[in-house]
Amino acid sequence: MTETILLTGAAGLIGRVVHHMLCERGDRVIAIDRIGGENITACDLTEVHRLYELAATVTAVVHCGAISGPMVARDNPFLIVSSNVVGTANVLELARVRKMRRVVCCSSVSAYGNTPAGLDLVPEDVPLRPTSVYGASKAAGEHLLDGYAFQHGIDGVSIRPAWVYGPGRTTECGIRTMILDAQAGRTTHFPFGCDFYRQYVHVDDVATALVLALDMEKLPRRSYTITGGSYITLAEVAQTVKRVLPQADITMGAGPDPIDDVQARFDISAAERDLGYRPYVTLEDGVCSYADWLAAQR
Template identity: 55%
Template sequence: MSNEAVLVTGANGLIGNAVRTMLEATGRKVLPLDRVSRTEEGKDIIECDVTDVHRLHVVAGRQPLAGVIHCGAFSGPMVARDNPVAMVKVNIVGTANVLEIARIHGVSRFVFCSSTSAFGTTHAASPIPEDVALFPGSVYGASKVAAEQLVSTFSRQYGLDGVSLRLSWVFGPRRTTDCVIRTMIEDALAGKPTRMPFGRDFPRQYIHVEDAARALMTALDRPSLPRSVYTITGGTFLTLGQIAEIVRKIFPQADIELGPGADPVDEVQGQFDITAAARDLGFQPALSFEQGVERYAEWLKARK
């Protein structure tokens, strides 16, 4: 077996943990980093903040690197809303630091975990391809646009083989930030009503964390990629009202009422085109939305 490891940042997080465990399940060596160290299933996750470039150099020098999957970042527009400078330091400067590690170590592929927040509010007709004008409505979304540009520029200027995957809203086990699906499930399990003053007719495109991790791993291993950016979703375009109906199907006792209108802290987006990912990555979501909700519910029940 090769001594080369895949460096995974954000290895304690929702997506980074799923990537790490999937890679390890295939027998591949992983160098897992996160700003908080911990031991998972007998394996140590190394404490290393992506903003600490000196620490990154020390840790990355421990063994040869085969590739990088960069998930370490503030994880959504709802995070650090009152600290935009920190968002820039972590999501943009942190990405530049990890790119420099990849460049110096000559990795075969750099995969950046971007977000559909980079699109912002969409103005093009659906389905929306990757190459439309971007109008991010949050510093988080802007940080993803800037980081994508860094990945592309490192590719052009230094020959680093990099690709960015714009993931839609990710749900599933280990999500810690706000999640409508988790709220609906947990309320149903607790016999509590779910009341939201908006969202009944508001569409959102979710992807289960397992499918998100598979997409990132596929992008790592695909021999050649003609594009620098791909959009990845779960293949659905459901309103929060339709999502509530699916939760009620799984939990008949669920008492959910949603008001009309958009999420006041989210952007209105049309359905994204994921045909480029299917063509070039061979990626298709393996889980239906209902299957993903059922798996998430089982995980949440097991933790009660």
């Protein structure tokens, strides 16, 4: 059964893939983004009256609109709060007034901060202790969703992707740097990372998880973590890039990424059980698709 879905952040990395998935299956999508675009209406999440005008017939929301990571707008924390916290509040209030069926919010593992020591697998229910304004804004958005759910009956769910990569990503990203340097014949050197674990997830897998959360009739949880299923060091990521691009010359020092959290492996069994989520893009296949896209952009 098709419906009319409001998609925020439709011109962004994840939003573009969600937009394609929803349109391909026949849903009517009201796609908005601050910058607009092809088949995307320009609308900032703080433009409340415009939001209500556009969402007159909307029955559900996939909310991807946000400042998109801890590496973005680090010197403008108020912009992060305005976009991610106030913007989410506006979307939730819209859903309450319009009595929408469901709100799916794209959160982030940055909401966790550094995960508790001693855990081999990190479940969704550990305390959120973000270490950045971005992470705090995502945690705040999740708490707002919980409040609207308990007090106003909004059926909402937060999806927490790990580090998202793949076609469309233009912001700072280790995999992106490695690929671009290899394609340009440059050496990549990170002064950290050879022993630092990171959990990458391809944009297609994240978009799939969001659509699954939109479609599921009943959800027993309000938050789900999404990863690509791997837990490997940046040195191992570099080896994957070298298999795809043999000309890649990548060196690394030891120690953690100075702008990233230290996080143990996330447990994605809840998403597997409740959403039917399975990561299907291997890191090697994902690097291939990202390399092809980056080459095409050049």
